[in-house]
Amino acid sequence: MEEDFKPVPECWIPAKEIEQQNGKPVPDENGHIPGWVPVEKNSKQYCWHSSVVNYEFGIALVLRHDPDEPGLLEICAVPLSELLEQTLELIGTNINGNPYGLGSxxxxxxxxxxxxxxxxxxxxxxxxxDLLSWFEDCREGKIEGIVWHCGDGCLIKVHRHHLGLCWPLPDTYMNSKPVIVNMNLNKYDCAFDNECLFNQFLKKDKQKFDRLKDIMLDV
Structure with missing residues (x-):
């Protein structure tokens, strides 16, 4: 059975839910063994992941809804301690063809x-x-897909491709929303490298943009 799986790095860690037999992980019902690989600070392979994490101060650059204003997105620095026991997805210029048109x-x-x-x-x-009509005709449906969080803990995903629909789109729902930069780094004694994303966004702290595509950093 081991020959059916591609080799993993020595630092690979199986996910918590994976059953183990004789000290070895067992494939789930879909034949997969999900797990994690640490993102090292100076790893070239994961350089874009590293660009959104500051290891010295333990913070990450996160995009989320603004907690005080519905309909507004927020770019902020979040302590890694607040992101424990959850998964996050990296988006941007050099990820998956950049469907949101970010940066250059x-x-x-x-x-x-x-x-x-x-x-x-x-x-x-x-x-x-109904799903097909929602993805095609509803403004909120201009997204990559939906994940249902079931009461028993199961997750069910429907991607646009499952319905024969195109992705990426020229105009996504997320790019229709205004966005504000809220770095809130006063409690940190920060001295960031001039070229890093955290420093670039500090220069734009409290600025508001009509959409994500409009954010252009200093070259």
Whole structure:
């Protein structure tokens, strides 16, 4: 069975829920063994992940809803201690074809998004035609997909591709929202490298943009 799986790095850690037999992880019902690889500070392979984390101060650059104003997105520095026991997704210039049109080659831009941070307000019914119509015709449906969080802990995902729909889109729902920069780093004695994303966003602290695409960092 071990020959059916590609080798993993020595630092690979199996996910908590994975059953183990004789000290070895057992594939789940889908035949997978999910796990984690630490993102090292100077790793070239994970350089874009590292660009949104400051290891010295233990903070990450996160995109989420503004807690005080519905409909407004917020770019902020979040302590890593507040992100424990959850998963986040990296988006940006050099990730998955950059579907949100962030940054540029000269000035790449990346964020972490906590999974579940963007709830769907007007869910379609679980019927093929209703889902198809929602993704095609509803403004809120201009997204990559939906993940249902079931009462028993199961997660069910529907991607646009599952319905034969295109992704990426020229105009996404997330890019229709205004966004504000709230770094709130006063409690840190920070001295960031001039070129790092944290320093770049400090220069734009409290600035508001009509949409994510409009954010251009200093080159």
């Amino acid at each position: 080659k000269k000035s790449p831009l990346h964020f972490l998004i906590p999974h579940g941070a963007f709830p769907v307000r007007n869910l379609p019914t679980l019927k093929h035609n």
